[in-house]
Structures are given as C-alpha cells and as structure tokens.
Amino acid sequence: MRMRIVVLAGGIGGARFLRGLRSAAPEADVTVIGNTGDDIHLFGLKVCPDLDTVMYTLGGGIDEEQGWGRRDESFRVKSELAAYGVGPEWFGLGDRDFATHIVRTQMLGAGYPLSAVTEALCTRWNPGVRLLPMSDDRVETHVAVTLDGERRVIHFQEYWVRLRASVDAEAVVPVGAEEAKPAPGVLQALAEADVILLPPSNPVVSIGTILAVPGIREAVASAAAPVVGLSPIVGGAPVRGMADKVLAAVGVESTAAAVARHYGAGLLDGWLVDTADAASAPEVEEAGIRCLAVPLMMTDTGATAAMARAALALAEEVRA
Amino acid sequence: MRMRIVVLAGGIGGARFLRGLRSAAPEADVTVIGNTGDDIHLFGLKVCPDLDTVMYTLGGGIDEEQGWGRRDESFRVKSELAAYGVGPEWFGLGDRDFATHIVRTQMLGAGYPLSAVTEALCTRWNPGVRLLPMSDDRVETHVAVTLDGERRVIHFQEYWVRLRASVDAEAVVPVGAEEAKPAPGVLQALAEADVILLPPSNPVVSIGTILAVPGIREAVASAAAPVVGLSPIVGGAPVRGMADKVLAAVGVESTAAAVARHYGAGLLDGWLVDTADAASAPEVEEAGIRCLAVPLMMTDTGATAAMARAALALAEEVRA
Incomplete structure (x- = not known):
C-alpha cells in the first residue's frame, strides 16, 4: 500500500516543501491540509493565497522567483480597478490569478463549499496531492x-x-476559527495517516491557524502516525518571511528550539533543526521531542527533497 | 436654461448617436435612459453591455473599430477561465472590461442599486451625459x-x-420587465425634458425593452416634449446589426416606415428616414407622424452630428 502522508501547509514554504516531498516520495499518497486563515475578500472575490500557492507551485504555474502568484503575469485588471479608484493597490492580483478567484467566487456563490471548489480548481492543475482547505467555514x-x-x-x-x-x-x-469545522476529509486523513509532517511554514499564522480549528489539533495529537516538523527558524531568524514578528505576538522566541516547545511534545514526535542550530537539539529532546540537525535551506528541489527524506526517516525512527 | 434632452439608448448605435448629439448640442443637458435588457451574468459577474458601450464610447475608452469593449484590450483572464473549462467562450470579455464588471458586481453585492453603481462608474469616464439604467430591477x-x-x-x-x-x-x-420599476430619475427626466430622442437603436431589443418597463412608455407618450426618432432601417435593411431578425419576431417589416408605425403616433411626433427611404415619408405621415428624409449613415461624428441637428430641428418643427 502507498504510504499516506498528511502535510499541514501554509503558503510559499509549505508549497516548496511539498515539491521536495513529492520528489522524495513520488509513490506516496499525499494529503495537504491547507491554511485558509489568510483568505481575504478583495474586489468582491474570494482569494485563498495559501491554497493557490500550493496549487500553482505543484501544478507548475507559480512565479518561481517571488514564490506566489502566476508566472508570466500581467496586471491589466488591477490597473483598471485602480483607475476606478478601487483598491487595495497593495495586494498584487494579476490577470491570470484573477481568473482563479473569479471561478472560485462563482462556484462559492452557486453553493459549492470551498473544499469542492478547491478540488475543481485542482482538476486543472493536477498538483499530485489531495489539497484540502482546513475548513469550509470562513476563518x-x-x-x-x-x-x-x-x-x-x-x-x-x-x-x-x-x-x-x-x-x-x-x-x-484567527477570527471564526472557534466556530469552524474541519473540512470534509481532514479528520479522516489525519486518522489514517502513516506520517504527519509540519513543513517549515509559519508556526503561528499558517500551521497555528490550522491547529486552531477545533478538532484538528486533537486529531494530530492523537493520530497513530508519527508527527514530524521542520523548523522555519534557522540561526535565530526566519528562513523566509517575517515569522519572528508573529512569534513574538504569542510570546515565543525566534529560535528553532522555542518553536518546537511551542508546538510541544503533545503534538510533535520529531523535530528537524538546521545544522546551524545543532546545539539546540538537546533542549528540544529535553522537552520530549526527538530532534536531529540537517540542512534546512530549501535552495532547490534537490535540497528540499533531502529535507523531506530526513523528515520521513525521523518519522520511521520515532515510530519504532 | 440649457436644453434638456432625454435619449433612450441601446448599445453601439445609441452610443454613436450620442456622440454626434454631444457634438451638435454641446451645451445641452443630456440624460440617457439605457437599455439593461441585454445584461447578463457571466462568471458570476454582472455585465451591462449597453450601459458600458455608452460609457466607454462617450468616455473615450471604446474600441472604435468593433464599437463595443475597450480599446487596446487583452484577453488573459478569459483565456485562463477557458483553461479552467469555464465559459462561455463566445462572449468577448477583455481584461480591462473585466475590471468594470468586477467593480459593478462588488458594489451591487454591497447593496448599491445599479443606478448608483452606474453613476459611480461614470465618475471615471465623464461621459458628459447623465447615464441612467432604465431600471434598477433585473430585466x-x-x-x-x-x-x-x-x-x-x-x-x-x-x-x-x-x-x-x-x-x-x-x-x-424581456423577462422581468413587467415587475420592473423605472430607475430613480427616469420618469422625472422624461417629464422635464425639452426634447426626447429615439436614436437608431434596435426598436425591439433596445428601445422596445426600455419602453416595456411599466411607466416609461406612458411617460414618453405623455411628455410635454416632442418625441423624435431616427430610423435604424435604411433601404430595407438594418444599418448595423441584425434588427430585421427581431423585428420579424414582433411582426414588423424591416422598413423605415414599418418601424415608425410600430412605435406609433401615440409615441412619436417626428421620424427621420434616410434619403434612400424618402419615398416612404408619406406613409409615415399618413400614420400621423411628421417625417423627413436626411442622410442617416453614422459614418463619422460629423455626419452623426448632422443627424442629431436634423432630429432637434424636427423636434422644434413639431413643437411649433
């Protein structure tokens, strides 16, 4: 039977990790539980940045350089909206991207839940994973x-x-999280998983938001599968983005060990830190979480696949 | 006081006539009652082709060659929608045009009536006329x-x-017309008009639809102002479009005289036919409608302005 891997993913970091994971375990059956907490209504359209980043990245449509949005993008619609005085101008919605949001909004308006809409969008992109929003409810x-x-x-x-x-x-x-229900398939995927991975996504606004949907944290914690995470903090700073800013808001230091302790031994069985943070491994292990140091810079798919292989190996180690 | 002219307008023909009218009577206070019967929901967006054609034409944004849509248009969004398998593909919505429909749909969703939305869109285009949809209700x-x-x-x-x-x-x-109410300002504009003009728009699906909104036909017929129309049929064929097809559906011959009789003396005080149809003037006059023959080909703004001047002159003649 194919190994069933469930990944809780945010946007750019999660999507890139997933590409490495698919390369490392091409035969695995991968279910992605995607963060929808950064969803936003813009111009009357429902925009799901993290789901789209995963979908575009795995489907070959992503702008590789910036990590989000479509490649070969143009901004004619946005420029026209600005001519009407309609903003916000700070959110970079391109013409190709607009089509995704138009289809999504039309389907939602017709009564389809976000999970069904996401599945429909994925029939075009063939991301090679099953992409589930964490919830069909608005968070x-x-x-x-x-x-x-x-x-x-x-x-x-x-x-x-x-x-x-x-x-x-x-x-x-995460406004609305308390009343939200996990999307269809989420709890079952966690219950049936062979391995659960937390990629180096933002621990607060990406993975933290997914875990804030009642039932998901419990399902991860009580899953039969080992749960292994990869630190988004390397050498005391976020690898990408500004995770330190939101970590501070929840009283967590920007260190690989502090993030592991933030997730806690109740959730995590294993934790990968970068070789630069090897010295912090004992502190993580003291917290009851098996910790190894490996290179964690997702410089290319090869390096990222190595990270995924290390995470899967650690999962096997803690399972045994 | 500025002359108050009210024009019942469809799309391309109405818009081009209005440009001629503005050139012929730059000081006049022009109110346009626009057909919304060809409005359609596409991709979850509210599209108002006739209102937009008037707005773009008078605002300098129209694709002059095709007569509708935006100039320098691109079709990136539509092509992406097609990649999602979402159609229809036969309706040519360009990227710049999409922005208009996105703004409109967003405002309608926020609760603004179509008349308020149209006014808001016109603040960008400055069409030089007051553009009113015939109704805020869906027809x-x-x-x-x-x-x-x-x-x-x-x-x-x-x-x-x-x-x-x-x-x-x-x-x-015109589905929904019977239950529709004239948009705010429509009846008042007709009541206070000095002249009411029916441009060479489609008598069935453009002007006929406007007149199908209860109250509008009566307001035109009972207005103090003279009502003058311009034939969209020249030499037995529509000048543009396929008006003969829908005229046949209502049992009206495709001749300048038959269209005049279709409107009727209860509505029309004067009727302009093309010089090619001069021979039909007596038949129109027999029906109780003053009729003159002048060139009616809108080849350029100058020729169209001459048509508008002839219509205004005929209005003065029948008023006296």
Whole structure:
C-alpha cells in the first residue's frame, strides 16, 4: 500500500516543501491540509493565497522567483480597478490569478463549499496531492497593531503585505476559527495517516491557524502516525518571511528550539533543526521531542527533497 | 436654461448617436435612459453591455473599430477561465472590461442599486451625459428559437453573439420587465425634458425593452416634449446589426416606415428616414407622424452630428 502522508501547509514554504516531498516520495499518497486563515475578500472575490500557492507551485504555474502568484503575469485588471479608484493597490492580483478567484467566487456563490471548489480548481492543475482547505467555514486571521498611536485590528494580509510586518503584532486572532469545522476529509486523513509532517511554514499564522480549528489539533495529537516538523527558524531568524514578528505576538522566541516547545511534545514526535542550530537539539529532546540537525535551506528541489527524506526517516525512527 | 434632452439608448448605435448629439448640442443637458435588457451574468459577474458601450464610447475608452469593449484590450483572464473549462467562450470579455464588471458586481453585492453603481462608474469616464439604467430591477431579454428541431428559450446574448441571429427569433421576451420599476430619475427626466430622442437603436431589443418597463412608455407618450426618432432601417435593411431578425419576431417589416408605425403616433411626433427611404415619408405621415428624409449613415461624428441637428430641428418643427 502507498504510504499516506498528511502535510499541514501554509503558503510559499509549505508549497516548496511539498515539491521536495513529492520528489522524495513520488509513490506516496499525499494529503495537504491547507491554511485558509489568510483568505481575504478583495474586489468582491474570494482569494485563498495559501491554497493557490500550493496549487500553482505543484501544478507548475507559480512565479518561481517571488514564490506566489502566476508566472508570466500581467496586471491589466488591477490597473483598471485602480483607475476606478478601487483598491487595495497593495495586494498584487494579476490577470491570470484573477481568473482563479473569479471561478472560485462563482462556484462559492452557486453553493459549492470551498473544499469542492478547491478540488475543481485542482482538476486543472493536477498538483499530485489531495489539497484540502482546513475548513469550509470562513476563518480570517486578524492582527492587533498600534498605528499612529491608535490600536487597530487589521486583516493579516494588510499586516503582512501592506505593512510588511513593520510594526509589532500585539495579538494574532484567527477570527471564526472557534466556530469552524474541519473540512470534509481532514479528520479522516489525519486518522489514517502513516506520517504527519509540519513543513517549515509559519508556526503561528499558517500551521497555528490550522491547529486552531477545533478538532484538528486533537486529531494530530492523537493520530497513530508519527508527527514530524521542520523548523522555519534557522540561526535565530526566519528562513523566509517575517515569522519572528508573529512569534513574538504569542510570546515565543525566534529560535528553532522555542518553536518546537511551542508546538510541544503533545503534538510533535520529531523535530528537524538546521545544522546551524545543532546545539539546540538537546533542549528540544529535553522537552520530549526527538530532534536531529540537517540542512534546512530549501535552495532547490534537490535540497528540499533531502529535507523531506530526513523528515520521513525521523518519522520511521520515532515510530519504532 | 440649457436644453434638456432625454435619449433612450441601446448599445453601439445609441452610443454613436450620442456622440454626434454631444457634438451638435454641446451645451445641452443630456440624460440617457439605457437599455439593461441585454445584461447578463457571466462568471458570476454582472455585465451591462449597453450601459458600458455608452460609457466607454462617450468616455473615450471604446474600441472604435468593433464599437463595443475597450480599446487596446487583452484577453488573459478569459483565456485562463477557458483553461479552467469555464465559459462561455463566445462572449468577448477583455481584461480591462473585466475590471468594470468586477467593480459593478462588488458594489451591487454591497447593496448599491445599479443606478448608483452606474453613476459611480461614470465618475471615471465623464461621459458628459447623465447615464441612467432604465431600471434598477433585473430585466433580461430572452429569445425563443428552434435549434435542432427543439424549441428553446435562450438569453438574448446567446442569440445575438453566439448564434449571430442565424436562426429565426420566434419570440422576444424581456423577462422581468413587467415587475420592473423605472430607475430613480427616469420618469422625472422624461417629464422635464425639452426634447426626447429615439436614436437608431434596435426598436425591439433596445428601445422596445426600455419602453416595456411599466411607466416609461406612458411617460414618453405623455411628455410635454416632442418625441423624435431616427430610423435604424435604411433601404430595407438594418444599418448595423441584425434588427430585421427581431423585428420579424414582433411582426414588423424591416422598413423605415414599418418601424415608425410600430412605435406609433401615440409615441412619436417626428421620424427621420434616410434619403434612400424618402419615398416612404408619406406613409409615415399618413400614420400621423411628421417625417423627413436626411442622410442617416453614422459614418463619422460629423455626419452623426448632422443627424442629431436634423432630429432637434424636427423636434422644434413639431413643437411649433
């Protein structure tokens, strides 16, 4: 039987890791539980950045350089919207990308749940994995910040894309998560998994949001499968993005060991840190999590596949 | 005081006539009551072809050659939608045009009526006229046809654009018109008009649909202002488009005189036919409608302005 691997994934980091995983384990049956907390309604359209990044990356449609959006993209629609005075201008929706959101919004409007819409979109992209949104219910991550001396709660995308996380995140709230239900297939996939992997996605706003949907954290923690994570922090800084900003909001240091302790031994069986952080392995192991140091820079698919192989090997070790 | 002119307009013909009218009477206060019967929902977006054609034409954004859509248009979104298997492919929505429909749909979704949305869109285009949809209520013209031996009722756009009116229209039904109310400002504009003009738009699916909204025909017929129309039929054939097909559906011959009689003396005070149809003027006059023959080919703005001047002169003649 094919090995069943379940991956909880955010956007760019999760998508790139998945590409390495598919290369490392081409025969595996991979289910991706995708973060939808950074979904946003723009121009009346439902935009799911993380689901799309996974879909485009694995389907060969991604802009490789920036890691999100479509390759060979143009911005005619956005420029026209701006001519109408309709924004936001800070969110880079390209023409090809717009088509995805138009199809999604039309199907949602016709009554299909997001999971069915995602499946339909994937019939075009053939990502080679089963991509499930964490929930069909609306969850939107909001961030509390102080701007010009005033406390405001803004959408995560505004914090991340418009402000480039340039101010402190005082709190991160996955609005709607408490009332959300896991999407069809999510709990079953976790229960039947042979291995569960947490790629080096953002521990707060990506994987943390997925785990905030009632039932998912419990399903991961109680799964028969070993759960192995890969540190998104290398040498005390996020490999990519600004994860340190949102880690601070939940009182977690930006170190590989602190993120492992944040997930906790109740969730994680194994943890991979970068060779630069090898010294922190004993601290992770003290917390009851088996820890190994391997190179964790996703410089290309080969390096990323090696990371995936190391994660699968660690899963076998902790299973035994 | 500025002369108040109200024009009932369809798409391409109406828009081009309006450009001539603005050139002929630059000081006039022009209100356009636009046909919305050819509106259609495509890809979950509300598309208003006639309103947009007027707006783009008077605002300088039209594709001059084809008479509809935006100039310098591209079709990236549509091509992506097709890659998702989402159609229809026969309706030519360009990227720039998509932006208009996205803004409109977003505003409608937020609760604004179509008249408010149209006004908002026009703040960008500055068409130099007040553009009112005939109604804020949904009206969609459907056409009964026989295809492969089966009687079907299809959307007017499918008949016009996909089938190119290649089969007979057995009936033309403005679905929803009976329950529709004139948009805010429509009846008042007609009541306060100094002149009411019917440009050479389609008498059935453009002007006929506007007149099918309860209250509008009565307001035109009972207006203090003279009502002057311009024949869309020259020499027994439509100047543009396939008006003969839908005229046949309502039992009207494709002649300048028959269209005048179709509108009737209860509605029309004056009627302009092309010089090629000068011989039919007595027949129109017998029906109680003052009729003059002038060149009616809208070859350029100058020729169209001359038509508008002739219509305004005829209005003054019948007023006196």
